[in-house]
Amino acid sequence: MNHDSYPxxxxxxxxxxxxxxxxxxxxxxxxxxxxxxxxxxxERGFKVIPINPGQAGKEFLGQTCYAALNDVPEPxxxxxxxxxxxxxxxxxxxxxxxxxxxxxxxxxxxxxxDEAAAVAEAAGLKVVMNRCxxxxxxxxxxxxSWMGINSRTxxxxxxxxxxxxxxxxxxxxxxxxxxx
Numbered sequence: 001m002n003h004d005s006y007p008x009x010x011x012x013x014x015x016x017x018x019x020x021x022x023x024x025x026x027x028x029x030x031x032x033x034x035x036x037x038x039x040x041x042x043e044r045g046f047k048v049i050p051i052n053p054g055q056a057g058k059e060f061l062g063q064t065c066y067a068a069l070n071d072v073p074e075p076x077x078x079x080x081x082x083x084x085x086x087x088x089x090x091x092x093x094x095x096x097x098x099x100x101x102x103x104x105x106x107x108x109x110x111x112x113x114d115e116a117a118a119v120a121e122a123a124g125l126k127v128v129m130n131r132c133x134x135x136x137x138x139x140x141x142x143x144x145s146w147m148g149i150n151s152r153t154x155x156x157x158x159x160x161x162x163x164x165x166x167x168x169x170x171x172x173x174x175x176x177x178x179x180x
Contacts, residue, residue, distance in 0.1 A: 003129045011136050018077035025082030026050035034082040037134045069094045078104040088113035
């Protein structure tokens with residue numbers, strides 16, 4: 001896969017299918033980007049499991065923090081990596097040891113490791129690098145455009161609403177079909 005650009009259908013398909021996200025490199029500091037993404041994804045209905053060895057055993061927004069991926073007692077759909085690029089390969093190797101394996105490895109903005117991506121893809125996982133699921137969710141659900149930010153999408157139709165206010169808009173289905 002070309003990791004310089006991802007089709008919207010690829011990103012939408014991932015965000016519509018994953019339910020449980022392990023966030024490696026989570027920070028309890030409310031001003032850090034990992035905390036913003038953690039809170040945002042929780043508010044959108046994802047189960048987000050913080051991974052940080054220095055915070056293991058503590059709870060954040062009702063979610064127990066674990067020291068490592070292999071400490072998580074339930075299946076993980078997506079591993080979201082908030083660590084520097086040189087730390088991605090060991091995290092991918094740990095993720096591939098999980099049973100069942102996660103479906104997706106996602107690295108945050110500025111984080112890219114092509115070798116780790118190739119290993120994950122060879123094992124059958126989808127990979128997204130140098131992207132933020134919070135930004136992608138907001139862009140694809142039209143939340144960002146409702147806040148006055150250019151989403152590169154022109155439409156005369158209001159984004160579908162899944163709850164109270166524009167903060168609960170949905171992504172729709174991967175094929176552009178309406179999400180029921």
